[in-house]
Amino acid sequence: MANILVVDDEMGIRELLSEILGDEGHVVTTAEDANHAREIRLSGAPDLVLLDIWMPDIDGVTLLKEWQRDGLLTMPVIMMSGHATIDTAVEATRIGAMNFLEKPISLQKLLKTVQQGLSRGSDHARGSLISQSMRGMGLQEKMDLTPVTHTLNGNGKSFNGALQATSFGSSENDFRVSFELPLREARDAFERAYFEHHLVREGGSMTRVAERTGLERTHLYRKLKQLGVESSKGPKKASE
Numbered sequence: 001m002a003n004i005l006v007v008d009d010e011m012g013i014r015e016l017l018s019e020i021l022g023d024e025g026h027v028v029t030t031a032e033d034a035n036h037a038r039e040i041r042l043s044g045a046p047d048l049v050l051l052d053i054w055m056p057d058i059d060g061v062t063l064l065k066e067w068q069r070d071g072l073l074t075m076p077v078i079m080m081s082g083h084a085t086i087d088t089a090v091e092a093t094r095i096g097a098m099n100f101l102e103k104p105i106s107l108q109k110l111l112k113t114v115q116q117g118l119s120r121g122s123d124h125a126r127g128s129l130i131s132q133s134m135r136g137m138g139l140q141e142k143m144d145l146t147p148v149t150h151t152l153n154g155n156g157k158s159f160n161g162a163l164q165a166t167s168f169g170s171s172e173n174d175f176r177v178s179f180e181l182p183l184r185e186a187r188d189a190f191e192r193a194y195f196e197h198h199l200v201r202e203g204g205s206m207t208r209v210a211e212r213t214g215l216e217r218t219h220l221y222r223k224l225k226q227l228g229v230e231s232s233k234g235p236k237k238a239s240e
Contacts, residue, residue, distance in 0.1 A: 001025045001219065002047035002118050007037040007063075008080065009055045013103075017050060020110065025219050034058035041067065045075050048117045050101075053081035053088060061092050068096050076117035080105065119183050192227045199229070 004026050006017045014030040021028045029046065031037040033055055040046070053060040060079060067073040079092045082103030089100040098120060099113050181189070195213070202208040210217045224230075 001027065003027045003029070004114070005029050005031065005037065005040055005046040005049045007031045007034070007049065007055075007060065008052040009033055010052075013052070013080075017110070020107065021114065024111065024114075025222055034060070034063040037063060038066075041072055045072075047075060048114065049075060049077045050114075051077050051079055051097075053079055053084045053092070061088065061095070064092060064095050064097060076120055078113055078117055115184060119187070188227060191223075192229055195224060195227065195229050 004021055006014055006021075006028060007030075008014050008017075009032055011032070014032070018028040018030060029040055031040055034057065037049075037051070051060045051064065060081075064073070064077060064079070067077075073096045076098040077096065078099045078101055079089065079097045080101045080103060081088070084100075084102075092100065098117050101109065101113055179186075195209070198209045198212050202212060206217060206220065210220045213220065215223065
């Protein structure tokens, strides 16, 4: 779940994007113009901004320049427009925009671009989160920093190519995530094993898995469906 700011002077666009992104589990804040977007940004940085280029009074590129100038461009910004020229899109990218969406925006393109933006914007934070999750799962990490072999589990497994793959091991399962995978696929592989681990550990109890992982049950069900994880892992415990 991410906090996403949608800046567009068209109410229909704001409502549509809010509904789509809300269904994906994100918290969406909207602004109808640059002044409102300024106020929201000053109260805290969202995880991602969808910013329309053509708006009355102050256009999106001008606002982007302002954030860049004032050191407030700390989050990924995706520009949107149905009338922008290639030069405008290039200028926005040069200033610091991550990507550009042309209206009308297709659902597939929107979700893919938003996911890419969130992945890029939270790489560092995600690395810390994965480390914490590994410790919470009882995974042990041991790294041989030679250029040839990289061992990364308590079972002593090793493999050639320190920059090619990472193996995770636990008492329940082992799996390998290749460094050659796109970030989203590598993250999904980790999350899939993470939730399968907790489903087995909690005997398939969605209530206890939700408590253990810190997710609302509705979000947990959606996440498992997205990852293709069966929500009944292992036998139910006698207490259920």
